[in-house]
Amino acid sequence: SQTIHQWPATLVQPVGSPLSLECTVEGTSNPNLYWYRQAAGRGLQLLFYSVGIGQISSEVPQNLSASRPQDRQFILSSKKLLLSDSGFYLCAWRWGSPEAFFGQGTRLTVV
């Protein structure tokens, strides 16, 4: 069966520091991978998606970037965090059917 791992679960970072969030999927090949952000009390906003290794599409211009160095690995990064980057970040995967399956999320607080 497929599983998705996302870490860390929580993170407190100072403004201006770098960021690296990692997501890996097991039990499937060539999945579509997604990064979403959820502000408090809000819905999910799609940040990036990837249909294959090295293929990244950005939905919202911002202070973040994504990379997919391996088939089942998706990384969200920033060189310098802003206060507005605080939020709940969710990684998701899908393959075949439309429903996406989510990791447990990373709660990022930028101070």
Add this chain to the structure above:
Amino acid sequence: EDKVVQSPLSLVVHEGDTVTLNCSYEVTNFRSLLWYKQEKKAPTFLFMLTSSGIEKKSGRLSSILDKKELFSILNITATQTGDSAVYLCAVAHNNAGNMLTFGGGTRLMVKP
């Protein structure tokens, strides 16, 4: 611009009540509509609806899609405290990334 709107924003009911959550959409390249339940962290998949008028049912939860009027409802009967969560509606697009556009969610609280 693609839009998915959920109502109400929040709802407080007592155990045993029946609730109806609404989701309307205006999107390009519609493929299907999905409902998720989010308790603390990861949203968990509930239903996928592709055809109008066909009810999907799982225990006390049911959902239906109207592709002419562009909306869906999620019904929960005989609510329990464990139903307390944020319910998210999303539209799956028929495009290269097969992306999901989410609504803002409905926060349901079920009191004992």
